[in-house]
Amino acid sequence: MAETRRPRRRRPRAGEQRGAARPASPAPDPDGPVVELEVERVAHGGVFVAHHEGRVVFVSDAIPGERVSARITDRRHDRFWRAETLGVLRASPDRQDHVWAEASVERAPGNRAGGAEFGHIRMDRQRALKAEVLRDALSRMGGVETDVEVRPVDPELAPGVAPDGTGWRTRVRLQVAADGAVGPYAARSHTVVPVASVPLAVPGLAALAPLDGRFPGARAVDLVAPSVGEPAIVVVDAERMPRGPRPTIEERVGDRVFRLDRDGFWQVHRGAAATLSRAVQDLVDGDLFDPAAANLDLYGGVGLLAAAVGDRFGRAVRITTVESDAGATEHAGANLADWVGARAVTARVDRFLDDAVQGSTAAERPRWHDATVVLDPPRSGAGRQVVDRLAELRPRQLVYVACDPVALARDVGLLRERGYRLADLAAFDLFPNTHHVEAVARLTAIV
Numbered sequence: 001m002a003e004t005r006r007p008r009r010r011r012p013r014a015g016e017q018r019g020a021a022r023p024a025s026p027a028p029d030p031d032g033p034v035v036e037l038e039v040e041r042v043a044h045g046g047v048f049v050a051h052h053e054g055r056v057v058f059v060s061d062a063i064p065g066e067r068v069s070a071r072i073t074d075r076r077h078d079r080f081w082r083a084e085t086l087g088v089l090r091a092s093p094d095r096q097d098h099v100w101a102e103a104s105v106e107r108a109p110g111n112r113a114g115g116a117e118f119g120h121i122r123m124d125r126q127r128a129l130k131a132e133v134l135r136d137a138l139s140r141m142g143g144v145e146t147d148v149e150v151r152p153v154d155p156e157l158a159p160g161v162a163p164d165g166t167g168w169r170t171r172v173r174l175q176v177a178a179d180g181a182v183g184p185y186a187a188r189s190h191t192v193v194p195v196a197s198v199p200l201a202v203p204g205l206a207a208l209a210p211l212d213g214r215f216p217g218a219r220a221v222d223l224v225a226p227s228v229g230e231p232a233i234v235v236v237d238a239e240r241m242p243r244g245p246r247p248t249i250e251e252r253v254g255d256r257v258f259r260l261d262r263d264g265f266w267q268v269h270r271g272a273a274a275t276l277s278r279a280v281q282d283l284v285d286g287d288l289f290d291p292a293a294a295n296l297d298l299y300g301g302v303g304l305l306a307a308a309v310g311d312r313f314g315r316a317v318r319i320t321t322v323e324s325d326a327g328a329t330e331h332a333g334a335n336l337a338d339w340v341g342a343r344a345v346t347a348r349v350d351r352f353l354d355d356a357v358q359g360s361t362a363a364e365r366p367r368w369h370d371a372t373v374v375l376d377p378p379r380s381g382a383g384r385q386v387v388d389r390l391a392e393l394r395p396r397q398l399v400y401v402a403c404d405p406v407a408l409a410r411d412v413g414l415l416r417e418r419g420y421r422l423a424d425l426a427a428f429d430l431f432p433n434t435h436h437v438e439a440v441a442r443l444t445a446i447v
């Protein structure tokens with residue numbers, strides 16, 4: 001049943017979560033020159049590197065080793081231009097029919113659905129390209145040479161997800177055009193593209209999507225499929241939402257059930273929450289873990305990763321989740337209520353750590369040094385201020401969950417300058433057929 005709600009400002013919304021199409025501005029120039037390009041390698045952001053007349057060109061919808069004809073759509077920068085593939089002149093053996101016909105290179109670029117920018121690449125190669133981006137970022141910005149394999153989600157953790165990387169999205173945002181029609185944005189634009197299917201969505205949502213509907217005056221239509229209960233269609237109004245209780249949903253991970261606001265943050269892939277819980281449990285070094293220390297789950301949401309730590313080390317573990325969204329913190333407190341050592345705090349992570357650095361007494365310092373800190377920041381990463389404060393508190397180990405390889409690599413570089421080393425790294429394909437990749441890194445304090 002469709003419901004109408006008005007959005008509050010500054011809340012994470014379903015379609016704005018990881019892996020959603022992120023249109024850039026300004027709109028691509030439709031009259032740019034058409035050139036032929038030899039595609040050399042993958043770059044961050046779902047585009048590929050080529051050269052034209054000595055200048056770097058970032059081209060979309062290609063594969064390294066291909067020759068393509070492409071339109072230059074952005075010539076504003078001196079050092080690089082941007083281009084969109086119009087046709088493939090010499091195809092890679094890794095090219096496949098796009099998993100989403102409406103995102104295919106067969107369509108005019110302005111009419112190609114965004115959000116599935118790797119769907120024309122065979123699955124093994126998609127993962128190899130994501131590994132290359134992660135490896136390259138860690139080398140250039142993190143100063144570490146490390147090999148990494150991007151692993152698929154264990155099918156047991158994500159029943160119903162197809163091997164071709166369709167059927168995984170539990171959250172989909174449909175944009176609304178001026179005439180009320182709905183669809184995704186075209187890649188790199190704010191133009192709504194009508195589509196007949198949303199194949200990355202879990203089957204229950206794909207069947208429900210009101211793709212022929214008209215929603216005049218609405219801002220967006222969110223589709224949400226929690227693992228417990230029925231999927232929902234939520235029409236997001238153009239105005240602000242009045243105060244009042246927000247609808248909640250439940251998500252099951254193993255034996256645990258998490259309650260959260262329906263428009264609150266939750267991992268998007270059907271198997272992501274279980275995959276990351278398992279990865280955090282595997283990566284924490286048990287020899288370095290002290291259950292009585294000031295352990296933290298930073299950017300903790302509704303307590304998913306704190307619960308993973310508790311389920312590995314026992315209910316006596318002390319851990320504090322820190323999250324800026326008061327509603328999510330409230331849920332975290334309830335979700336972790338059966339666990340005496342867990343505490344949920346509403347705070348910005350930088351401010352919480354400032355207080356911890358300034359407010360901790362000499363007697364409390366060892367509890368910080370002995371701590372394990374899990375952090376799962378938004379796409380922009382933790383950043384210099386948070387890294388500085390962490391380095392001052394100097395916990396034994398950090399388990400950093402990252403949805404942006406470049407932000408992770410930057411923070412790894414900062415942490416290495418402050419006496420930490422990258423001890424372990426795992427990566428998971430939580431966003432098949434897009435360029436996004438999730439990494440989990442363990443860093444330990446050098447003694």
Ligand SMILES: C[S@@+](CC[C@H](N)C(=O)[O-])C[C@H]1O[C@@H](n2cnc3c(N)ncnc32)[C@H](O)[C@@H]1O
Pocket residue numbers: 012265266267299300301302303304305322323324325328347348349350376377378
């Ligand atoms: C990537 S999500 C991770 C949530 C949780 N770990 C999970 O896996 O469900 C990042 C979370 O950080 C919160 N957040 C964003 N910026 C923050 C900040 N500066 N301080 C505290 N929390 C923040 C968001 O509200 C969101 O819940």
